[in-house]
Amino acid sequence: MEYDVVIGLEIHVQLKTRTKMFTAAPYAYGAEPNTLTDPVVLGLPGTLPVLNHRAIEACAKLGLMLGCEIAEVCKWDRKNYFYPYSPKNYQLTQNEEPLCLGGLVEIEMPGASRNVQGEHRQVMLNRIHLEEDPGKLSHEAFDTVIDFNRAGVPLAEIVTEPDLHSSEEAVAFLNALIQLIHYAGVSDCDMEKGQLRCDANVSLKPAGSEKLGTRTEMKNLNSISNVRAAIEYEIVRQTHLLDAGESITQETRRWNAETGSSSSLRSKEEAHDYRYFPDPDLMPVRMDRARVAGLKTELPERPYDKQRRFQEELSLPFTITSVLCPDPELSAFFEEALTVHNSPKAIANYIANDLLRELSASAGHGESALSITDCPLTPAHIAELAKLVEGGVITKQIGKEVFAMMYTNGEMPATIVEKEGLEQSDNSDEVEALCREAIAGNAKAVAQFKEGNTKALNALKGPVMKATKGKANPATLDEILRKLIEAEA
Amino acid sequence: MPELYHQTIAELSAALEAGSLSSVALTEAVIARTDSVEPKVQAFLHRDAEDALEQARASDERRAAGKTRGPLDGIPVGIKDILAVEGQPLRCASKMLDNFVSPYDATVIAKLKAAGAVLWGRLNMDEFAMGSSTENSAYAATANPWDLERIPGGSSGGSAAALAAGEAIATIGTDTGGSIRQPAALCGVVGMKPTYGLVSRYGLVAFASSLDQAGPMSRTVEDAAILLQAMLGKDPLDSTSIAMPEVPDFRAELKTRKGPWRLGVPREFLAEGIDPEVKANIEAAIDWYRQQGSEIVDISLPHAHLSVPVYYIVATAEASSNLARFDGVRYGHRSAVADDAISLFTKSRGEGFGDEVKRRIILGTYVLSSGYYDAYYLRAQKVRTLIRRDFETAFEQVDAILSPTSPTPAFKRGERSDDPLAMYLSDIYTIAVNLAGLPALSLPSGFTSDGLPIGLQVIGKAFGEADLFAVAHAFEQGHDFHLAAAKL
Secondary structure, three states, X not given: OOEEEEEEEXXXXXXXXXXXXOOOOEOOOOOOOOOOOOOOOOOOOOOOOOOOHHHHHHHHHHHHHOOOEEOOEEOOEEEEOOOOOOOOOEEEEOOOOOOEEOOEEEEEOOOOOOOXXXXXXXXXXXXXXXXXXXXXXXXXXXXXXXXXXXXXXXXXXXXXXXXXXXXXXXXXXXXXXXHHHHXXXXXXXXXXXXXXXXXXXXXXXXXXXXXXXXXXXXXXXXXXXXXXXXXXXXXXXXXXXXXXXXXXXXXXXXXXXXXXXXXXXEEHHHOOOXXXXXXXXXXXXXXXXXXXXXXXXXXXXXXXXXXXXXXXXXXXXXXXHHHHOOOHHHHHHHHHHHHXXXXXXXXXXXXXXXXXXXXXXXXXXXXXXOOHHHOXXXXXXXXXXXXXHHOOOOOHHXXXXXXXXXXXXXXXXXXXXXXXXXXXXXXXXHHXXXXXXXXXXXXXHHHHHHOOOOOHHHHHHHHHHHHHOOOEOHHHHHHHHHHHHXXXX | OOOHHHOOHHHHHHHHHHOOOOHHHHHHHHHHHHHHHHHHHOOEEEOOHHHHHHHHHHHHHHHHOOOOOOOOOOOEEEEEOOEOOOOOEOOOOOHHHOOOEOOOOOHHHHHHHHOOOEEEEEEOOOHHHOOOOOOOOOOOOOOEOOXXXXXXXXXXXXXXXXXXXXXXXXXXXXXOOOOOXXXXXXXXXXXXEOOOOOOOOOOEOOOOXXXXXXXXXXXXXXXXXXXXXHHOOOOOOOOOOOOOOOOOOHHHHHHHOOOOOEEEEEHHHHOOOOOHHHHHHHHHHHHHHHHOOOEEEEEOOOOHHHHHHHHHHHHHHXXXXXXXXXXXXXXXXXXXXXXXXHHHHHHHHHHHOOHHXXXXXXXXXXXHOOOOOHHHHHHHHHHHHHHHHHHHHHOOOOOEEEEEOOOOOOOEOOOOOOOHHHHHHHHOOOHHHHHHOOOEEEEEEEEOOOOOEEEEEEEOOOXXXXXXXXXXXXXXXXXXHHHOOOOO
């Protein structure tokens, strides 16, 4: 039987605030266990939470980036459940009145090949709410230990509508989401560090049917490839069950990346009763409309909007925009270079090809490529280089050499050109003399050219370029050679 | 002149200021008195005489250097075992926190320290402030100094008894449903619950967060005014704390706000279930105000009779969540026989909590459960709003409201221990005030024929503490009940 797949995602994103959500204790990934705590983080008797307004602001910014409505008022609820990593055995969250409502995220499906732009569509969000991260349990040989450093870090939980229909769409959604969050600058989204975590709800229904099937929730998906694999596994599992006439049990399942399979964690009957109720320690937050409007105007351009603009207004190809646009720093680097010298294609090419190649080459063995923020070059370097080539001061070929030199020593291209004497030669007497030598030395090429084979001229240009170390102006050279051969005839 | 340990803050601070008394001498007198009567009263869970004397010496040195900090400087003040004091045990009279020492100061404590008070001991209470007799303490049975066979009231029973016995010059209690006012009434002292939000809750171990307030317990209304002045203030560590628009000088205002007033008497509060002697006493107090020129207004609080059920839903719901943090994982009692996470929780909590605490956690868990939330918790919150409106309506006509504090005088030990409902009714006149977030005070208004103290409750408008103190102070000035001391 044919089935329609229905997927909804819940994504937890750690917001990058200096201090925790309800206390002044700082947070940094990788610190010594239990050093980033205070009486509030540990839930000591008598302590109270006090809201970090930066967390609200970061979440509102995220919500605006994802096209959400920002609520007039948001409130705090307690989600009550016992777990050793939970210092108060309740979690402060927003159950009834979340900060961000609705939302739409534009995604791009994979194209026919890497060089072909795929289809775009919008995915509906249900809401985004804020909550506090619990601590972290680790199981050691004979003990379970808890690190409360992470406890109290602000988390934005992004909840989609059941609006995704394949593992590819889920992956495309996550990629688009991560780009948007990077642009908003509110989280680094490093899944390995737990900065972004994903749960997936999956259900199947007979193709074309309106009624949703029973869903299962998959937890513990800590990489994009896990999300893809877990969803695909679940689709196959549910398909087999339904084909065999069995029903799906509503349950929470745990994905095991090592075995590539999932197992039941708890059924609906074993689900927690969280006994939500309004937190009496925190006041509702009334969102200042002027501030929200201000955040909206400060919002950066969304990556796919930028990509469209680059393609339509700057005539850049998809192969280039798909490299520049996903990374806010890279696209900002590009746009800053344009303000120095407005030559989009040349600059984009230098960045997307030469610069990124150098950056990945500079990374040590086994490391990932350096990011643009570690780059020894400024946008002005690239812009100036493009300008020198475009203005005919140096040849394209010399441009490549200048690029390599400035990447190594950080000097501005004009300085390098001057120091190394790399300007295009406009000494036509010298070039003419060299051309005469070339013509005298390669009668065959001259003959071929005369027979109409214009490419034969290249054989004559080579030695001249070699002798001038590439500085000869290609146009001038071409002109002189033609003139001399014609005169010969 | 009464003994030093029976004098007031006002008197003692004048003597300290005049140089006729040192804080060390005063503190020594209080310590000696405590040593002598504590075997009978058992108001304290912990005492550190050397620490108190150290603070007293520091106070005397400040005074000698001309850097005294006001009327509380050098005065021994006892602290209920529910407020965090850095380096001191914080047990809430529970086995659950048996070895717990607080690493930080409650905001109220920091303020008292800043005012120079000598913090003296940890006072007994009902476990986690749940009770009306202090019989729910896991450690000690505090006696009522007026009759050692009787309970001191609760939950701040240790604070009230210590004060009545001369074991402290003033004490700090906390009040969630009457826990300052009821023991104050039963022990013949003044007990005051401020407007919700006036005093920071940071460092007050939460029982019911939307109701809890710390407040002063003292011999006189003036002393309560001095203490509250030092305790109040918006606290950046407590989001529910509120800045009073203009903080009056309560003590100075006692002399300027002299009435007459329009005083409301809720007819529902003197109807049934009240001890006849208490009723007669309160009616006499009302008469006194009338004779002094105040207008007595018959008012109605039509939803007040729902206060007790509403309270036992709201307070237990919040408590079930607030007390979830006591799990044996990070601090407090940890069961020796647990072998996994779930048994660590259930065994530690099963062993650590007493019966009344368990009863309330179960009740609170039930009313918040899926399917019951709307019928209980949500409905209770709606009735709570109606109760608050009842008071708002009443305060359109009156400046303050008079009522009994407790329907009965102190009862005998064990008398209500097996009957939680009877115990819950001890707070029938005080609970509505917490639900409405209003300030109220209990002051001595006389004695029963058996010589047991009776308390008059005065309820004020939100942030109307200055008027509340003035109304109570007027009664105190016209009587001498506050001068009587329990014979021990």
